[in-house]
Amino acid sequence: MATRGRPRTFDPDTALDQATALFWERGYEGTSLSDLAQAMGIASASIYACFGSKAELFRQVMHRYGETFGAPPRHALGAAPTARAAIDAMLRATADQVTRPDAPHYCMLILAAPTGAVENHEIREFLATIRRSQFTTIRERLHRGVADGDLVRPAQSVDSLARYYTTVMQGLSVQARDGATREELDGVITCAMAAWDALGAPSDSSAQHRTTM
């Protein structure tokens, strides 16, 4: 792999990090190319040469973002021994991430481009697709719990339960955005997990209140 031609004078990964910081602070539409070029320390033409376009740069930012910011919740979901522990750990890890003191208090995947001009609908749909895959990942973890026997098939369907915890996770971003503290999010999560004990019926404690609705 010969490296012909003039070598790049900047590190693409570092530049991506700087672009991430800006997109994170201002969202997709709120960030301009001249802002990006200045923050990345290069001319806008170099952005096009290296990353293609503003949209393509954002996609690469989100890819990197998913592997860093998104890693703890994803890892928690997969590593915990039971479905209940997995969901709980995923939510706590999310709360950790969206209240980190060194970053804006929300998840880019959810709030960086939920709406926007017509010409940016592709970016919005790009993020929506990732969010939908999060839901299916959570759902699969619950199904695994049913297979493992640590989650009794709930009165509500597994689909509903998965969507419910996805909803809570996404709501955490809005809460953090509005100034909720890590401790307050912990209280939210504890409430959310109380539904598990009412619905999912853990195998260790036999069903108690099954009435309602």
Next chain:
Amino acid sequence: MATRGRPRTFDPDTALDQATALFWERGYEGTSLSDLAQAMGIASASIYACFGSKAELFRQVMHRYGETFGAPPRHALGAAPTARAAIDAMLRATADQVTRPDAPHYCMLILAAPTGAVENHEIREFLATIRRSQFTTIRERLHRGVADGDLVRPAQSVDSLARYYTTVMQGLSVQARDGATREELDGVITCAMAAWDALGAPSDSSAQHRTTM
């Protein structure tokens, strides 16, 4: 109150509705003044004469939006006899609103401007303030439930319970945005209400012991 001068040739309320439709579809930053002028059927100068600025127009749009789109959930919260029924009805009404076939599937208050350019931070904070007031309204309804005796002070604090249901409500917008159906949101809400029975203590059984919080 004499009406001197040339009368207005358009109805401000109708124009506000048309502006609402556009802001709703594209968010705050994604909507341009020329788009608005065209949709409202007037020149941009008339927008400034009547509404002041883009930001001021958006504030008036949100005021009207809160009195129309926001009315059903707010009314449900206040009208239901018990705290539990109030929260349940509020969430179902929210699900109704964010899946209406005649409007974009999300709540503007939550997703119209969660991020954006630095010069639009005031708009973002304007919406955040309204969202925080929603939380306090929900909290007050729960406190009323405690006073009424239909909600036993939960193991988790009333604050946490209020923030939890606020989080779920906000998450519903993201879910609807990503294509969740009304029925799927119903399943989410049923799961969310299951937490009530685990935390808040049943409403029918008379208040048991008053544990300190």
Next chain:
DNA sequence: CCTTTTCTTTGGTGATCGACAAACAAATCG
């Protein structure tokens, strides 16, 4: 009628948007 008041239309402000062409610079290859 004329004056005053208010709104609308016209037209354009400077700034900034995303994107790129052309010229220049720095590396490898033969």
Next chain:
DNA sequence: CGATTTGTTTGTCGATCACCAAAGAAAAGG
């Protein structure tokens, strides 16, 4: 070395941004 390849710099493209001044139009007051 010269030729080739690749990245950077410079400058700018047409479009669009939010906004507004100036002039024309339509009403009421005198």
